[in-house]
Amino acid sequence: MQHNLTVTPHGSPQVPGPVSNAPTPLRGLVQARQSAILLMILQTLGRHKWAILATTIVGLLGGLAATLLTPPTYRASVRLAFDPNGTSDTDISERSGSSSRRDTTDPLYDFTSVGLLKARSLAERVVRELKLDESPEFAPQTLPRATRQKVAVSTIQRNVEVVQQRATRLVDINYLAKDPQVAAAVANSLANSFIQSAIDRQLDKSSYARRYLRDQLEQMRQRLEASERALVAYERQRQMVTIQRAAADGNSTSQSINNADLGDIVTQLAEARQRRIRAEAQYRSQINLPAGARQTAAAGQLQGNLATARAKLADLRSIFKPDYPEVVALQNQITALERELSRTGSNDLSQLAAEYRAAAGEERALQGRLNQLRNSVLTERAGSTQYTVLTRDVETNRALYDALLQKYKVVGVTGTVGDSNVSIIDQAQPPSGPVSPILLLNLGIGLIAGLFLGATGAFAYDMMRDMINGPRDLEDRLNMKALGAIPYDSDHDDIMTALDNPRSLVTEGYFTVANQLRFATPHGIPRTLLLTSTIPGEGKSSSTYGIARSVARMGKRVLVVDADLRRPTFRMTADRYSGVGLVHLLTEQATVEECILRGPHGIDFVLAGGTPPNPSELFASGKVAGIIEALAERYDMVIVDGPPLLGLADSPLLASFVEATLLVFESGKIRSTYAQSSVDKLRNAGANLIGGIVTKFAKKNDEYGYSYGYGYGDKYGYRYDTDTKISAGEAKRRNIVLEDQREGA
Numbered sequence: 001m002q003h004n005l006t007v008t009p010h011g012s013p014q015v016p017g018p019v020s021n022a023p024t025p026l027r028g029l030v031q032a033r034q035s036a037i038l039l040m041i042l043q044t045l046g047r048h049k050w051a052i053l054a055t056t057i058v059g060l061l062g063g064l065a066a067t068l069l070t071p072p073t074y075r076a077s078v079r080l081a082f083d084p085n086g087t088s089d090t091d092i093s094e095r096s097g098s099s100s101r102r103d104t105t106d107p108l109y110d111f112t113s114v115g116l117l118k119a120r121s122l123a124e125r126v127v128r129e130l131k132l133d134e135s136p137e138f139a140p141q142t143l144p145r146a147t148r149q150k151v152a153v154s155t156i157q158r159n160v161e162v163v164q165q166r167a168t169r170l171v172d173i174n175y176l177a178k179d180p181q182v183a184a185a186v187a188n189s190l191a192n193s194f195i196q197s198a199i200d201r202q203l204d205k206s207s208y209a210r211r212y213l214r215d216q217l218e219q220m221r222q223r224l225e226a227s228e229r230a231l232v233a234y235e236r237q238r239q240m241v242t243i244q245r246a247a248a249d250g251n252s253t254s255q256s257i258n259n260a261d262l263g264d265i266v267t268q269l270a271e272a273r274q275r276r277i278r279a280e281a282q283y284r285s286q287i288n289l290p291a292g293a294r295q296t297a298a299a300g301q302l303q304g305n306l307a308t309a310r311a312k313l314a315d316l317r318s319i320f321k322p323d324y325p326e327v328v329a330l331q332n333q334i335t336a337l338e339r340e341l342s343r344t345g346s347n348d349l350s351q352l353a354a355e356y357r358a359a360a361g362e363e364r365a366l367q368g369r370l371n372q373l374r375n376s377v378l379t380e381r382a383g384s385t386q387y388t389v390l391t392r393d394v395e396t397n398r399a400l401y402d403a404l405l406q407k408y409k410v411v412g413v414t415g416t417v418g419d420s421n422v423s424i425i426d427q428a429q430p431p432s433g434p435v436s437p438i439l440l441l442n443l444g445i446g447l448i449a450g451l452f453l454g455a456t457g458a459f460a461y462d463m464m465r466d467m468i469n470g471p472r473d474l475e476d477r478l479n480m481k482a483l484g485a486i487p488y489d490s491d492h493d494d495i496m497t498a499l500d501n502p503r504s505l506v507t508e509g510y511f512t513v514a515n516q517l518r519f520a521t522p523h524g525i526p527r528t529l530l531l532t533s534t535i536p537g538e539g540k541s542s543s544t545y546g547i548a549r550s551v552a553r554m555g556k557r558v559l560v561v562d563a564d565l566r567r568p569t570f571r572m573t574a575d576r577y578s579g580v581g582l583v584h585l586l587t588e589q590a591t592v593e594e595c596i597l598r599g600p601h602g603i604d605f606v607l608a609g610g611t612p613p614n615p616s617e618l619f620a621s622g623k624v625a626g627i628i629e630a631l632a633e634r635y636d637m638v639i640v641d642g643p644p645l646l647g648l649a650d651s652p653l654l655a656s657f658v659e660a661t662l663l664v665f666e667s668g669k670i671r672s673t674y675a676q677s678s679v680d681k682l683r684n685a686g687a688n689l690i691g692g693i694v695t696k697f698a699k700k701n702d703e704y705g706y707s708y709g710y711g712y713g714d715k716y717g718y719r720y721d722t723d724t725k726i727s728a729g730e731a732k733r734r735n736i737v738l739e740d741q742r743e744g745a
Helices: 026-047 049-069 108-116 120-130 145-159 180-238 257-287 291-317 325-346 349-382 385-414 439-464 471-477 495-500 505-517 540-553 582-586 615-620 623-634 650-655 672-684 728-734
Strands: 005-007 074-082 160-164 170-177 242-246 252-256 422-426 482-487 528-533 558-562 570-572 596-598 603-606 637-641 660-666 689-697
Touching: 026 049, 026 439, 026 471, 049 439, 074 180, 120 145, 120 180, 145 160, 145 170, 170 180, 180 385, 180 422, 257 349, 291 325, 471 482, 471 672, 471 689, 482 505, 495 505, 495 540, 505 540, 505 689, 528 540, 528 623, 528 650, 528 672, 540 558, 540 603, 540 637, 540 689, 558 623, 582 615, 582 623, 615 623, 615 650, 623 637, 650 672, 660 672, 672 689
Parallel strands: 482 689, 528 637, 528 660, 558 603, 558 637, 660 689
Antiparallel strands: 005 570, 074 170, 074 422, 160 170, 242 252, 596 603
């Protein structure tokens, strides 16, 4: 019994299946992947070797041209030494006790000094010194003078290089110029200008210090004068008379007359009291002696002292000269004793009493004067608190004024002498040869650039066209055999019409693939063949039917099994179809005879029979192997239309149960990386991958020797419309209808 079948558009979403459970060891996968990447790189470079060689030659020529066209550049260098503690020999501030040393431990000092060498002010100074704005090498002479100076300054800043020697305080100033003489002149001018600018900065600092001290000194002078005027006004108001006296430290102090007299009276009173005590002692020592013994005792005592002094004088004269101070003093003492001895001889008790009374009277007079002055001073001090404050203010202002005046004098002397901590070690000399361009360097850069651009362009070109476009891509990119390419026949609107025409390009394409299958196994055409693709919509189901038609034309008995249980392709249109298929065989709900449907052109079918929720589990149960073997015993060839590979494990399971597997690729739709992943997945599952075919192959992708006018486009819909394309009788005669759904579109 024959039935009408249709390949239906299916809109049900894909159900992802489990991952293949036959992985290779991790290390083997890594090594295989690395080998594949290396092989791909070598193949890419080999395919584009002439283009890479051309870009390399262009790079070499570019390096040579750059060397010949670039004017030579010369570098002149001057070396400077930085001494952070360096000072001038005339630096008076150091000898006067003030410190002018810099901090040698500050790491920012060196960086600041090097940064100053690149300052714009230094470049402007060099331009003015050498009049570089008048040189065409530094600025176009057609510009205004101000603009030429700015351009010349920018030119110097652009061509100057400052290099600090590692672990030293040596700095090299390099200058690049087209003329060696100019390079040396500018480098030396930069060094000299830098040193002079450092000296100018020091002088500017001293000038500022002098101005500041002068202003402060003027303010302090005004304050001192004001405090002195206030003190004089207060003294005039209180009728106070003061006298100035020099102190031990060299300063002067002021005292009132009463204070000065009080000090003098105290001193005189102490001396008078000493004289009174001595006279009283002499008087009382004589008044108790007998009259005859007074003179003798006194004279005897004086004579004894005189003899002792003369003996001591004789000893000293034997050692020292007559003008020796101790000899002169002893001589004066002897003279005084002799005078006293002569006076004692004629003195009496009344004279001693008179001396005693005179000394006592003098003491009383001085004591009275002291009492008067004490009262006057106490009275004066009771109202002189303000005077003390004014006096202290005058003394403080005078001390500050003197200190500022001394510092101003020191700065005035040292500020006229400039010093620098930078010295020139080596002057710049005109260079003997240019530093650029360097022929070997430019050729090396051109060579590397050419190779890099060529290789990058080759990989970019391959990445942009990293698609499976034709049979040659299968061999070059996937290392697999290409069994043929199925073109689009513009003369036929659908695959049914094209396959009915034995001379159509599609019929010839599938017949070529069928002939290639005769050499796939030792016994010829594989008894069981699985067709699968990477993603839906690559013409897998159409290729299944096309190959079946071609093999059937060879006189073979062919059976097509729709094993895409997630999105079945073929459907039954007969009213009496019971709906049984592969699902019922896997679940043992039907027999093989019940599931086989007779079709036209000697092709029989086993439909999917539904969309179960667990296709992977059904295929993994192991029953599919027995079913395929049972079907293979009844037919010369069993072609299994499997599901796509991407994200599903159904096809790898089916591939392990069939004799051969064929991959289908749509031209220009799938990238080679995804295609390689499909190939690896099948091979890892143990499939016998005999090759692949390319569908919807266009003439522009012809790299395999095909010269047909292929035109696979939107017309390649494989859609058979019984209402418009053929008559009702012709549709009844065919018994089966195929509709190719571009899955995923």
